Amino acid sequence: MKAKKSLGQNFLFDPLLLSRIIDAAGITREDTVVEIGPGPGKMTELLAQRAKSVLAIELDTELYERLKTELSGYFNLEIINMDVLQYPFAQQEPFKVVANIPYYITTPIIFHLLESRSKLRSMTLTIQKEVAERIVALPGGKDYGVLSLSVQYYADPAIQFIIPKEAFRPVPKVDSAVIRMDIREKPPVQVNDEQMLFRIIRAAFSQRRKTLSNALKPLIPDCREYLIRADIDPVRRAETVSIQDFARLADLIS
Numbered sequence: 001m002k003a004k005k006s007l008g009q010n011f012l013f014d015p016l017l018l019s020r021i022i023d024a025a026g027i028t029r030e031d032t033v034v035e036i037g038p039g040p041g042k043m044t045e046l047l048a049q050r051a052k053s054v055l056a057i058e059l060d061t062e063l064y065e066r067l068k069t070e071l072s073g074y075f076n077l078e079i080i081n082m083d084v085l086q087y088p089f090a091q092q093e094p095f096k097v098v099a100n101i102p103y104y105i106t107t108p109i110i111f112h113l114l115e116s117r118s119k120l121r122s123m124t125l126t127i128q129k130e131v132a133e134r135i136v137a138l139p140g141g142k143d144y145g146v147l148s149l150s151v152q153y154y155a156d157p158a159i160q161f162i163i164p165k166e167a168f169r170p171v172p173k174v175d176s177a178v179i180r181m182d183i184r185e186k187p188p189v190q191v192n193d194e195q196m197l198f199r200i201i202r203a204a205f206s207q208r209r210k211t212l213s214n215a216l217k218p219l220i221p222d223c224r225e226y227l228i229r230a231d232i233d234p235v236r237r238a239e240t241v242s243i244q245d246f247a248r249l250a251d252l253i254s
């Protein structure tokens, strides 16, 4: 069967590599696992052998029909044919995600899963290496931004290992990384108003080359005074500002 580029189909077949991903996710017989985009189902089968139960969500009807037949012997496996972004994860029992996801919707998938963080325990995702580097980035570099701060607020991300592009069929343009994100019990900073915190972060990075006081002015006209009160030099750029700094600023403003 020909892989569909429009659905981000780059498949993994190496059983050792797939096992290594499942090991990195720390899957045991106790776990309910969600796999997004099972594709030809090589990892799905290993997951069904190692987890308590598996829910696999595949948008491609042709692949879905094939999986239903080929993996019909696994009674702890449920396969559904739908768009993962429409799936109501909040209704799930506590679960872990293990998936080689379609890259064209990497951030929508992560944010959709984070919305169900009360049930989500961890996500171990194979994603573009460059996106994984942005997720784990710390203040001080070009990779650090809204994605780093949003994920790190809710989860503790760590890159597990790199998968060279040659391991996929068809071979994509870039290398991938397996990243594990464990959901935090509580955020690394406490703020009065989470929405305000993220409005400030988005505004600060919307013009990341500008100084903070210039980038924040459209949102908070007298931001210079607030920045000084929060002990943040107004000429700094967003990429140097930690979550703790942003939290102090948000609390002063809200």
Ligand code: SAM
Pocket (backbone or CB within 6 Å): 007, 008, 009, 010, 011, 012, 013, 036, 037, 038, 039, 040, 041, 042, 043, 057, 058, 059, 060, 063, 082, 083, 084, 085, 099, 100, 101, 102, 103, 105
């Ligand atoms: N897990 C398989 C593997 O590693 O070989 C396939 C990975 S492939 C990168 C991504 C898979 O996600 C494809 O099977 C594709 O059809 C499926 N997919 C694409 N968009 C999707 C969506 N919105 N919801 C669910 N599955 C989707």
